[in-house]
Amino acid sequence: MSIIQNLFAISPYIALFITLALGYLVGKITIGRFVLGGVAGTLLMGVIIGQFGVQIDPGVKTIFFALFIYAVGYQGGPQFFGALNFKTINILLSAVVMTVTGLITVLVAAKLFNLDSGTAAGLAAGGLTQSAIIGTAGDAIAKLGGVTEEAKSLMQTNVAVGYAVTYIFGSLGPILMVSWLIPTFMKWDIREEALKLADEMSDGKPELAPGEFNAMTDLVSRAYKLSPESKLIGRDIQAINGDLLDVAIEMISRDGQSVEIDKTVVLQAGDILVVTGRRQAIAGHVESAHSEVALPEGTVLIEENRQLVANDKQLIGKSLAQIKAETNLDTYRGIYVTDVIRGGHSQHITADFVVKKDDIIQLTGSAKDINRIEKNIGKRLVSVFSTDYVLFGLGMVAGLLIGLINFKIAGIPVTIGSGAGCLISGLFVGWLRSRKPNMGSLPLGASNFLRDFGLAVFVGIVGLQAGPQAIDTIKEHGLTLLFLGVGVTIIPQIISFFISYYVLKIKNPIEALACVAGGRSANPGFAALLEKAGNATPVFAFTVTYAIANVLLTLWGPIIVGIISSS
Known part of the structure; x- marks a missing residue:
């Protein structure tokens, strides 16, 4: 016993961590519906180990x-x-x-x-x-x-x-x-x-809870084949994406080959469009009434979610549709809005939604395209993994x-x-x-x-x-x-x-x-x-x-x- 007392006198924090370990171990004991829990277990073990006369500041x-x-x-x-x-x-x-x-x-x-x-x-x-x-x-x-x-x-x-x-x-x-x-x-x-x-x-x-996830993901990608009657035929990709708010055409496949997208690309009959956006919004946009096709196996589309804090005075008080029209002029592919957070709560996204100062606007698209417009909206939200x-x-x-x-x-x-x-x-x-x-x-x-x-x-x-x-x-x-x-x-x-x-x-x-x-x-x-x-x-x-x-x-x-x- 004297050896333990001397040890605890030299380093009382050994006693503290023994108390924590044994307390949470005892706290796991279950009797029927009763579980003592780590807090109560630690308190009890502290009383017991405290009999050795542990002195902590x-x-x-x-x-x-x-x-x-x-x-x-x-x-x-x-x-x-x-x-x-x-x-x-x-x-x-x-x-x-x-x-x-x-x-x-x-x-x-x-x-x-x-x-x-x-x-x-x-x-x-x-x-x-x-x-x-x-x-x-x-x-x-x-x-x-x-x-x-x-x-x-x-x-x-x-x-x-x-x-x-x-x-x-x-x-x-x-x-x-x-x-x-x-x-x-x-x-x-x-x-x-x-x-x-x-x-x-x-x-x-x-x-x-730990290990759980929402199987209904917010963002989805779907592919549609343009029919000869489509109203999109003959229009360039920038004009089409400019009309969209919360979805965008991000890939085009033509005759089995991926088409390098820039703002001059004009859609043709038979093109397969890969449309990405919020699940609830994507069904109402872009050829959803026409034939949906399966995405080719191995298709990869790298995009980024980036949260920006609205602080540009010229944008405060304007609708999302107005903001997109003014900031999204030179993007090759589409940048679309996937979330707006105000006061810690996500808001319902519509074209008429009016942005207030310090709203968090989450944009999704290619990093290159987001980089082009980021400075026109506000500062990037600091990393959620870093401490201030x-x-x-x-x-x-x-x-x-x-x-x-x-x-x-x-x-x-x-x-x-x-x-x-x-x-x-x-x-x-x-x-x-x-x-x-x-x-x-x-x-x-x-x-x-x-x-x-x-x-x-x-x-x-x-x-x-x-x-x-x-x-x-x-x-x-x-x-x-x-x-x-x-x-x-x-x-x-x-x-x-x-x-x-x-x-x-x-x-x-x-x-x-x-x-x-x-x-x-x-x-x-x-x-x-x-x-x-x-x-x-x-x-x-x-x-x-x-x-x-x-x-x-x-x-x-x-x-x-x-x-x-x-x-």
């Missing part, structure tokens, strides 16, 4: 949680601001119900079991996983009148004791509630419900600075904290990216890694730090305080869920579960819900309730001390 936990919550905000930013409406009121009330129920549960427990102010405040801090209560309650105890300094010191020590004993289940309880107990009771499949909600929020476009480290760094700085903001409510100091600060900045940068596509790029793979790895490290360190103190305190004080912590953790969640679902009419399963996690600022519980959902759909409800819970739960410290001390 608390700043590591802070920065990895900041990365996690920033990535969560970034992914949910467009949805968050797009979803703000009157239903937010019910979600806000859900957070109030959760926090007030938590306060009442703590006060009842303190009354029934004759807890002093310090122990009761510690019970609230750990059972409701709001560490800020330790500070606000400690300050309130220090200002109590008619109490000896020795009694104040004892109560302040009991705040830490109550927190240490109850914090582990305070973190684990919401994980079990939102990822297993409530969904099992309500017969909800979290992933299925998350996909439904994502579908509703994406205008009917389904979210694809400038805005990422500034976003993190802004989040950490916001977290330093503190103010007083009724004389009680409240600090926003780095978690809430980075969530706010992440939401803003994610929203900014949807409005200004060339700013703030953070690829999905990169943001997913920051989110998942940041969370894993945060939860692992929580377990490593809380484990030794919790075990020692349980030995000293028995199991009473531990069971009270279980009650403070579970009871408010149950009451709040049923009030939110049946009274406040928050009927969407994902939003209802996110309200449970956010209403008690349960970051590990939210992370477990994200893990089960597999997408960012819980972000909106969690963000709103998390913000309210952070303020109200912080206020409960002095209120608990004041009520119990005066009773």
